[in-house]
Amino acid sequence: DAGITQSPRYKITETGRQVTLMCHQTWSHSYMFWYRQDLGHGLRLIYYSAAADITDKGEVPDGYVVSRSKTENFPLTLESATRSQTSVYFCASIPLTRGQGNEQYFGPGTRLTVT
């Protein structure tokens, strides 16, 4: 049971470059999310998706692009990376129906540094 994976786990890139962070889940969960985590801010929602081809902005979407052509994948692209996008990025997913058990399942995170 692989669950939810993110790649790469670590990335260093230069200002102005395009970077894509990958997220893959094996559960066929409907909802998928991208958060960034910065000291003092906790996790902030960037984008989320309720199903394939349905995406919506979160709290901090500027500078990011997402797509969801397949249920299991939810890539996050930084079109032109800036130093302020240095952060730890977490992908998460949840099933369509709300249950009493675990809710959002998080991936292990991608640590991105923009120089």
Place this chain on the structure above:
Amino acid sequence: QKEVEQDPGPLSVPEGAIVSLNCTYSNSAFQYFMWYRQYSRKGPELLMYTYSSGNKEDGRFTAQVDKSSKYISLFIRDSQPSDSATYLCACDTGRRALTFGSGTRLQVQP
């Protein structure tokens, strides 16, 4: 002002102590309340999940929600060094996207 406020700590307690972690929120539309635990360099993992006001207990953990005062709490009984982590509260209006507090770092000293 953030929708969910949480004291960042750090909070240091001796092993066996009762720990109280708290958050306040401002959005009356929040209906679902969660506590996540995050170890260093790991993704958050769900500890407790509560719908609306009330208490929920799971082993050494108790979550409380008071919607009238917009206050949520997590209590840890008989704290262990393995409980040392960052604890994040999270709130949801029902549309599934979570709003997190900034997290409280807890250290349980052996």
